Amino acid sequence: MTEKAAPPRARKRDAERSRSAILQAALEEFSEHGHSGARVDRIASRAGVSKPLIYDYFGDKDAIYAAALKEAYVQIREGEGTLQLDMLSPEEAVRALVRFTMDHFRTNPWFISMLNTENLRGGETIRSIRGADEIQSVLVERLRTVLRRGEEAGVFRDGIDPVEFYVFVASLCYFPISNMHTLRAVFHCPVDGPWLEQRAEEAADMLLAYLRA
Amino acid sequence: MTEKAAPPRARKRDAERSRSAILQAALEEFSEHGHSGARVDRIASRAGVSKPLIYDYFGDKDAIYAAALKEAYVQIREGEGTLQLDMLSPEEAVRALVRFTMDHFRTNPWFISMLNTENLRGGETIRSIRGADEIQSVLVERLRTVLRRGEEAGVFRDGIDPVEFYVFVASLCYFPISNMHTLRAVFHCPVDGPWLEQRAEEAADMLLAYLRA
Amino acid sequence: MTEKAAPPRARKRDAERSRSAILQAALEEFSEHGHSGARVDRIASRAGVSKPLIYDYFGDKDAIYAAALKEAYVQIREGEGTLQLDMLSPEEAVRALVRFTMDHFRTNPWFISMLNTENLRGGETIRSIRGADEIQSVLVERLRTVLRRGEEAGVFRDGIDPVEFYVFVASLCYFPISNMHTLRAVFHCPVDGPWLEQRAEEAADMLLAYLRA
Amino acid sequence: MTEKAAPPRARKRDAERSRSAILQAALEEFSEHGHSGARVDRIASRAGVSKPLIYDYFGDKDAIYAAALKEAYVQIREGEGTLQLDMLSPEEAVRALVRFTMDHFRTNPWFISMLNTENLRGGETIRSIRGADEIQSVLVERLRTVLRRGEEAGVFRDGIDPVEFYVFVASLCYFPISNMHTLRAVFHCPVDGPWLEQRAEEAADMLLAYLRA
DNA sequence: AATGAATGAGTTTTCATTCAT
DNA sequence: TATGAATGAAAACTCATTCAT
Numbered sequence: 042m043t044e045k046a047a048p049p050r051a052r053k054r055d056a057e058r059s060r061s062a063i064l065q066a067a068l069e070e071f072s073e074h075g076h077s078g079a080r081v082d083r084i085a086s087r088a089g090v091s092k093p094l095i096y097d098y099f100g101d102k103d104a105i106y107a108a109a110l111k112e113a114y115v116q117i118r119e120g121e122g123t124l125q126l127d128m129l130s131p132e133e134a135v136r137a138l139v140r141f142t143m144d145h146f147r148t149n150p151w152f153i154s155m156l157n158t159e160n161l162r163g164g165e166t167i168r169s170i171r172g173a174d175e176i177q178s179v180l181v182e183r184l185r186t187v188l189r190r191g192e193e194a195g196v197f198r199d200g201i202d203p204v205e206f207y208v209f210v211a212s213l214c215y216f217p218i219s220n221m222h223t224l225r226a227v228f229h230c231p232v233d234g235p236w237l238e239q240r241a242e243e244a245a246d247m248l249l250a251y252l253r254a
Numbered sequence: 255m256t257e258k259a260a261p262p263r264a265r266k267r268d269a270e271r272s273r274s275a276i277l278q279a280a281l282e283e284f285s286e287h288g289h290s291g292a293r294v295d296r297i298a299s300r301a302g303v304s305k306p307l308i309y310d311y312f313g314d315k316d317a318i319y320a321a322a323l324k325e326a327y328v329q330i331r332e333g334e335g336t337l338q339l340d341m342l343s344p345e346e347a348v349r350a351l352v353r354f355t356m357d358h359f360r361t362n363p364w365f366i367s368m369l370n371t372e373n374l375r376g377g378e379t380i381r382s383i384r385g386a387d388e389i390q391s392v393l394v395e396r397l398r399t400v401l402r403r404g405e406e407a408g409v410f411r412d413g414i415d416p417v418e419f420y421v422f423v424a425s426l427c428y429f430p431i432s433n434m435h436t437l438r439a440v441f442h443c444p445v446d447g448p449w450l451e452q453r454a455e456e457a458a459d460m461l462l463a464y465l466r467a
Numbered sequence: 468m469t470e471k472a473a474p475p476r477a478r479k480r481d482a483e484r485s486r487s488a489i490l491q492a493a494l495e496e497f498s499e500h501g502h503s504g505a506r507v508d509r510i511a512s513r514a515g516v517s518k519p520l521i522y523d524y525f526g527d528k529d530a531i532y533a534a535a536l537k538e539a540y541v542q543i544r545e546g547e548g549t550l551q552l553d554m555l556s557p558e559e560a561v562r563a564l565v566r567f568t569m570d571h572f573r574t575n576p577w578f579i580s581m582l583n584t585e586n587l588r589g590g591e592t593i594r595s596i597r598g599a600d601e602i603q604s605v606l607v608e609r610l611r612t613v614l615r616r617g618e619e620a621g622v623f624r625d626g627i628d629p630v631e632f633y634v635f636v637a638s639l640c641y642f643p644i645s646n647m648h649t650l651r652a653v654f655h656c657p658v659d660g661p662w663l664e665q666r667a668e669e670a671a672d673m674l675l676a677y678l679r680a
Numbered sequence: 681m682t683e684k685a686a687p688p689r690a691r692k693r694d695a696e697r698s699r700s701a702i703l704q705a706a707l708e709e710f711s712e713h714g715h716s717g718a719r720v721d722r723i724a725s726r727a728g729v730s731k732p733l734i735y736d737y738f739g740d741k742d743a744i745y746a747a748a749l750k751e752a753y754v755q756i757r758e759g760e761g762t763l764q765l766d767m768l769s770p771e772e773a774v775r776a777l778v779r780f781t782m783d784h785f786r787t788n789p790w791f792i793s794m795l796n797t798e799n800l801r802g803g804e805t806i807r808s809i810r811g812a813d814e815i816q817s818v819l820v821e822r823l824r825t826v827l828r829r830g831e832e833a834g835v836f837r838d839g840i841d842p843v844e845f846y847v848f849v850a851s852l853c854y855f856p857i858s859n860m861h862t863l864r865a866v867f868h869c870p871v872d873g874p875w876l877e878q879r880a881e882e883a884a885d886m887l888l889a890y891l892r893a
Numbered sequence: 894a895a896t897g898a899a900t901g902a903g904t905t906t907t908c909a910t911t912c913a914t
Numbered sequence: 915t916a917t918g919a920a921t922g923a924a925a926a927c928t929c930a931t932t933c934a935t
Contacts, residue, residue, distance in 0.1 A: 222381070227390055
């Protein structure tokens, strides 16, 4: 391998590295400050690149935002791939799903912040992303299987729509994390890891009671 | 209903009127655009006053925001006063609470937007509002009574904490409204009045199943 | 004296009191903040009156400034009336004049600040004050007498112009007070009462050496 | 005199040039209008740059002011380097110093205006400039030498502090220039080049009479 | 004689975006 | 591929001044 052969690839690699550094920086910046509060300067310095490079790669602030929003979904969906429900009983699978979701939301705070930001903006951007529905949670599909298995085993009632059930799961895991600051200030909720784990167990109890035949 | 005894107020040069017009305008502006996206100019023209008047009354943009956030809580708490749960059975009372909460959130969209905005900002402002915990929902107290009545009647199990139960109620009502835009785009949820009402019924079913002894 | 009889006079007195309170407040404000730095709001609150009253009495900010500048001269000239030089020997009279001037400047800091402010503005206002030259220091006249007495007594040389000599006196007393802050910071001069008194004695020595035949 | 070795600089996109253009423009603006009266807009157009560039380089208006104040000292001190006193007799050296100081103040009007402005502000800024005492006049050191030479030659008395003597010199040169507008209006002093030169000669006479053994 | 309420016209400051290399 | 230098447009905030009573 001569020294000459490397540069083109290194160049390529650098470009890709810059691009993903920007994306990650944008994700952090937008999730910490919202759409209007985010600063292109800060994205640049977080990413360790110059501002013009960002404009070169993405176009304008809205385009960076759109890319960061999509990235938030990509990252969270990637994480979901790790959850295995097949070997668990339907009831244990539901409980595992709830635990996983709560933990996943808590350890990936960008996701919740980005969703909050986007909904605050009226969904303007997600609506304009082609194929937004393809980033639907894989969990919904797995959940569909779990529900059918439970139904077939006679432990869950039938007629439960997996999307709507997933909305329940998400609701119960999203809100206490998304609203942690106001819950702390107004209700003195001790929002932290253990408290959220406890919430997850209770939520699972509730969801299972609801599913029970 | 008697007329207020006060003399017919002039429309102009009425400090009280100006102040509350600004507050309402600020509430709308901040909830539509978030903290950084809000424009003092727009608050002024929405309120029908000049910008300097706003600065005179409130100080700076952050102070306007703080006042608007508090106002959001005040308004939502005022609305809660109308819900009567005493004459209903414990089970019906829980169902009524859920229906009311969903409807209340839906018809007072400023509240959810302001909470989202504030949580996105890390709760910086709510933390600095003295007596923030005094704006706790009156619903929690009413719920406490309902839970005790149900427990005494043997229909609810004991040991349910009213705050934590209220967090479940709020979670289930908040999320589908707060996240309506992403739910529509990603899961094709038909988020509208009827769908939300249906969600409320299902949520009530679930909560009751959880409470059942 | 009936109660009815009083009001007109009280009114009159109040108006005058208001006017002079405003003038004094303006003098303080302009001398502390300069022409552009002065705030009409602060003049109003210092004077304990409302802003419209100030505009009623004086017209606009420049007019207030002009009145304050004139007032500065009036006040300093009033103080000068107390200095008696007739009973002193010519040499003692010169020394007394220097001591008095230094002390007078130090204890009437508004005067120096107003002069500084006005000169910074290019003298725009003093030039437009009719009869500005009538507020010339009475000290110049008294000094003229002292110089003549000294000359006649053979202790001072002749041909000393009282105005130009007064400029020397003023220079030596003005500068260390006017520039006290930069002298402290740059030359570490311990500018305070005793130091200034010492400067006055040295200045008097110097001026007398210059006058000596 | 050789040409500077540097390559011909471009007129645009030269940070060093922009920075110093801003500094010079700020010096002019602040000395003509004082701290509050100065306008960042005008500094920008005087310097031929845009406003944001100024904020980029300096931070805020106060920081520009501080930089301009320091620049005023730097420029005046640079000018002082040209005065040679070593080859003159002690008496001629004192006279030369006075002539030079008067002329230097007159031909560098920014300096006096900046000092006046800063003292009007209570020295707030000079106090916060680190190492403000390092911009002490080099003249004080040269004067120290002159005084010692005079003393050794038996023509000056001993015990004269160079700083305090320099304060006399500065006083006598500063005041008639700093206060030229009020002196003209109130005392009809014909303040101009020749008059000031005459004042310098008289001041030198006085200072020498004071120094004489 | 007096003032609380209100504002037009600035002024400072910020920020997304582009230029020139 | 990359960036230091620069800016137009707009945002927050201020202040002398006037209105209406």
